[in-house]
Amino acid sequence: MEMLRRDLYKKIKDTLLTAGFSLIDVREIYKITSGKNIFDTDFDELADILEIETAKELTEKRMSGYPIQYICGSWPFLDFELEVNENVLIPRPETESVADCAIEIIKKFHMKRNINVVDLCSGSGCIAIAISREIEDASVTAVEISIGAYEILTRNIKQLAPKVIPVLDDIFQYLETIEDSCLDMIVSNPPYVSLNDYSALQKELHYEPRIALCDEGDGLNYYRKISKKFKRKLKRQGHIVFEVGDNMSDDVGSILKEDGYKDIETIKDGFLNPRIVIAVND
Numbered sequence: 121m122e123m124l125r126r127d128l129y130k131k132i133k134d135t136l137l138t139a140g141f142s143l144i145d146v147r148e149i150y151k152i153t154s155g156k157n158i159f160d161t162d163f164d165e166l167a168d169i170l171e172i173e174t175a176k177e178l179t180e181k182r183m184s185g186y187p188i189q190y191i192c193g194s195w196p197f198l199d200f201e202l203e204v205n206e207n208v209l210i211p212r213p214e215t216e217s218v219a220d221c222a223i224e225i226i227k228k229f230h231m232k233r234n235i236n237v238v239d240l241c242s243g244s245g246c247i248a249i250a251i252s253r254e255i256e257d258a259s260v261t262a263v264e265i266s267i268g269a270y271e272i273l274t275r276n277i278k279q280l281a282p283k284v285i286p287v288l289d290d291i292f293q294y295l296e297t298i299e300d301s302c303l304d305m306i307v308s309n310p311p312y313v314s315l316n317d318y319s320a321l322q323k324e325l326h327y328e329p330r331i332a333l334c335d336e337g338d339g340l341n342y343y344r345k346i347s348k349k350f351k352r353k354l355k356r357q358g359h360i361v362f363e364v365g366d367n368m369s370d371d372v373g374s375i376l377k378e379d380g381y382k383d384i385e386t387i388k389d390g391f392l393n394p395r396i397v398i399a400v401n402d
């Protein structure tokens with residue numbers, strides 16, 4: 121079947137927009153299909169058969185709810201592009217705010233040489249990589265338990281921030297391998313979807329790893345354990361920076377207060393939602 125690129129693009133667009141998907145989906149699928157973005161395309165050329173078949177296949181995949189980020193295989197985070205696949209959580213805009221917040225705190229309170237930062241539950245490595253790229257002197261460790269995620273983490277580190285130290289471990293085992301009072305900052309976006317909420321999540325989220333989303337409890341498990349167990353690993357005046365789920369900031373703040381942290385603060389993300397909780401080790 122012969123088809124002009126113009127008609128192929130229109131077909132992808134009409135199908136996806138009618139089904140409620142976005143222009144970003146359309147453009148990304150067209151880009152993979154033709155190897156070009158729409159601005160570099162000669163729409164009067166004929167599309168070849170492979171393009172037509174790929175377009176059909178990817179459009180159907182997207183229509184089934186499969187995330188566009190996994191179709192692309194990479195996704196932007198701040199000013200860089202991370203490799204992603206089904207083994208890692210798709211980096212979210214609110215996590216960009218978490219990384220920005222951590223960087224701002226380091227610049228304000230910890231601008232001395234060789235500061236020690238750990239990113240617990242690192243996934244694609246987005247937070248650790250952002251910090252390392254911005255604070256060149258920092259020693260940043262990224263801890264991740266999933267082997268599949270760790271493979272992506274190490275590839276992203278190699279490409280984007282080779283100084284980050286990747287560690288394949290359960291964060292609560294890793295805890296036993298480091299000295300007390302050695303960390304200037306702990307930053308973490310842990311799994312925080314409760315068991316109850318997990319089954320009700322929209323279909324698209326079930327393509328992401330369960331271990332990245334669900335804490336298999338009430339949603340606060342990781343905050344409780346990290347807050348309590350890692351406190352002695354933080355230096356005095358060291359910071360803890362958590363990404364938290366919707367409506368969780370008060371609960372996470374209370375956990376930190378009970379554990380003896382001070383200067384507990386909730387910070388809003390770029391959408392003005394209270395998604396970041398910070399505290400200082402007393």
Ligand SMILES: C[S@@+](CC[C@H](N)C(=O)[O-])C[C@H]1O[C@@H](n2cnc3c(N)ncnc32)[C@H](O)[C@@H]1O
Pocket residue numbers: 208209210211212215240241242243244245246247263264265266269289290291292309310311312329331332333
């Ligand atoms: C919510 S995702 C966050 C990923 C990444 N930091 C981000 O913001 O996109 C949580 C990550 O923690 C990892 N994880 C879950 N439990 C863990 C544990 N006990 N120790 C280390 N990593 C863990 C998961 O595999 C997943 O990659």
